[in-house]
Amino acid sequence: MPVKAIRPDYHGEHRDARANFGGAILVYIDWDFHRWFCTPKTFPLPPDMPFGALIEAVIPEGFGQHPQFSEIDWGSVEWTLDHEPFTPDMGRGIEEQGFGHKCILRFSTPGLTENI
Amino acid sequence: MARVQIAFQDNDESRYIVSAIEEDNPDSTIHYEPALIRIENEGSLQINKATVEAHMGREWDVQSIHVNLVTLTGNIDEDDDYFKLAWGGQ
Amino acid sequence: MTLEIKTSNIKPIRNTYGHIARRFGDKPASRYQEATYDNAALVNFHYKPLWDPDHDLNDPRRTAIHMEDWYALKDPRQFYYGTYVQNRAQMQEKAEGNFSFFEKRDLGARLSEDVLSKCVRFLLPLRHVEQTANLNNMHCSASTNYCTALAQATKFEAMDRLGNAQYFSRVGLALDGNSGSTLNEAKEFWMTDSAWQGVRALCEKTLTVKDWYETFLAQNLVFDSLLNDLYYRQMDAWLSVNGGQDLLILLDFMSSRLTDSQRWVDSVVKLTAAESDGNKELVQSWISAWRISAQQALEPLASAMLGEEALADAFSALETRLGKIGLGG
């Protein structure tokens, strides 16, 4: 159902269009069930950033404060990208692997689902 | 039927209004809460100018109810000599 | 724990809000200042209005007038809500006394047919004019949401004018024994009497103006100056010498309210015009245009009510007023 406005050409700007982020794309990341972090977090990332760099630099910055973070076994982490199971390739860029502007990356760490 | 409610600031003037409500709506329940007095009744609740005046011993304008009112639920019917709250088609 | 509090321990850490301190210095501020200055939203609005996609929600561009600092247009009365209602409450108490005195003594019965008919034909239809002024000022209030100083003062003016409309209506009820018959007659004059049609057309026209500052000038300066002179000076004088003095006490609220309201309007217009040549030209061109419309609109009413010279007199009062605010000639 289209908006009802005084003029038929009513339209707001897409304020968060990809072009507005200086070349970066927004990626939302959540560590599943770990509500020590109250929400998924937002990261502006270069689309050609290798997935490996995301694990090395981005995720620790966002989630390293959790007391269990150091216990994560990255080999057994289960990933989903936009809620579909996802197997990352550490060396390739994230956009190449299907990361779009405002995509959602979730990771779960079986065994580390303690409730804090 | 559903409950209507009305609440007043807890002060001297309100006490007269509340006692008038009690007299005219004997089934109503009165709750004294911090700084306010809340009155509930099934279906409807009526405040009559004559009763309030009898309690106060002086003239009382129904519209001056707004000075001490805190909240209410229900449809309002207001006239010179009464203020009524009710649910359902009037 | 009942330890004695040393008053020297409880000195304030600041005297007022940051935006007030930046404007007036960090010293105790008046309630008008805290209630008024720099507190309206100015940036980062979320959605385009469905009813006006070309502007932000709060947007100074809804008028062609430019001001470096819109808060320069403050209210000399320094009315914020509390002082405004308390001031008007005192005035209404007096008015209430006047009405009950009039009704109790049945002063209406002492008025001549001439005075009565003049009142019904010329005075009571003003309730519709006042309702127009209410809407025009509400338009200004809604459009000046970016500057509380203007949004509140225009809102107070709007509510005053609704009050005026209600007092005029009560004059009718005081004369017709609460039957409403005089109000019906007066409305008939408003709708069909040729003396009123110019004014009615002008009222309808002002209600279609979009630029709020133009509305403000047309209503509160041009139109009101002329009507005020016609009614609260000339008609007042006519009633005084024609046995209508008793009626005047019912108009006391309206005429005494004028003094403070005009002071505010004059101050706003004066400061706007003094801001820049561009503003001054714009203000003058709007005034000229609305003077012409008002001349045509008011001529039949003024002549029928007070005679040939009446409108010219009113215009010279407008001249004097414009001269005082630096817009003469």
Next chain:
Amino acid sequence: MQAKKLNVKDKYRLLTRDLDWEFSYEDRKEAFPYEEFEGIKITDWDKWEDPFRLTMDAYWKYQAEKEKKLYAIYDAFAQNNGHLNVSDARYVNALKVFLTAVSPAEFASSNGFAWAGRHYGGAGARVAAQMQSIDELRHYQTQIHAMSHYNKYFDGFEEFPHMHDRVWYMSVVKSFFDDCRSSGPFEYIVAVSFAFEYVLTNLLFVPFMSGAAYNGDMATVTFGFSAQSDEARHMTLGLEIIKFLLEQHEDNVPIVQEWIDKWLWRGYRILAVVAMMMDYMLPQKFMSWKEAWELYFEDAGGALFKDLERYGIKMPDFTETIKNEKDHISHQAWWVFYSHGHAAAFHTWTPTAEELDWLSEKYPDTFDQYYRPRLEAAAELEAKGERFYTAGLPQLCQTCQIPMFFTNVDEGKPTEIVYRESTYNDERFHFCSNECKHIFDREPEKYVHAWLPVHQIFQGNCGGGGLDEVMEYYRMGLGEMNLDYKGSPDEKRWKKWKGVA
């Protein structure tokens, strides 16, 4: 002539609606141009029932009486250093939230009603809206004046208008009122008068004021209840406008139902802050959020919707979700602010042992299992001098703009975030709930324009990318108005005033 007695209704009609007339010289639509675009059909404004009948003279009289009482108390409060009588300085943080979030909203609402009160075609509705406009100005200004004294002794009040336009959580409230005000005149009044004032305002004001009374804050109790006395009129207007629209034309019913659903949801989302205030911010507690919700919404709101059934209006479907969320949202909202305590203009803290027990008692089904362990872990870190402030920036809901903290309680998974999503013009948008998604999907043309604080920071529109720059943009600084209550200047001053070490 014997004056007959004129009853209130007839007199009021003559003094308001009879002032209007049929235009002859201009097209009435030019003067009232916004009445039709929303699709609402008004067949006869004469059917408008005036919800209350205050004329201006009575308005001035009664309002002046209220103002006189109110300012007398403010003066006494200031002269007697009334802030020293509050239960604890932590309490003042609830007031900071109130002044910075609620007060600018009152001004926005005052403006919305001025606009609506100028534009309705019917004089009765116009006058009612105008009176509410000036009332809302009153609430705005009496709040500023009530807080004025607190501002002199506590941090966090002083930049409220600046913050209202910029700070992330202020954006939640601002977007609500921007949404109302950018809507047409009928949606506006359904949103504010009905959904907000009639259904939800009791949950905002009454708990707040009772909380203030319990915590020794006379200034707030007084302005709150004094404002509520106007609120009763506003609620009456809300109910009247709904009945009027529904009775005017059957085509209005589905439109009004959509609006009721939308605005109740948006209003409810904002109340998460009130929930947290009640359960966490009042040192002396009187009622839990859950209890208040049951009393003021489930009970009173239930009666209202029962009354509206005859028009074909039904209780929104999402009330089941709200019911499920009532055991969770206050705890989740507090955790959002606690963990973002560096970016909030008020102090946060972990509850005392006594307070934790109160929460366990009030929320027996959820607190001990989900929330107590987290708060206890946070307290342990605090004790080690490692107070937790979360790094990075949260994901926000495109519609309500609240950080996406709401969890899947409908399916019994209270630690799993709810994700909803839409794609529009090739761009993706994320939501915290079905309802926020639905609101967006109805009018994506409008909601794509939302000013989402987190995204604005990353676009470089908030002073720069670093935390320091953003804090400067917010005028929040570091260590005075924000961070933990413990160790704050507020706490130090309070202890000094109270003579405790």
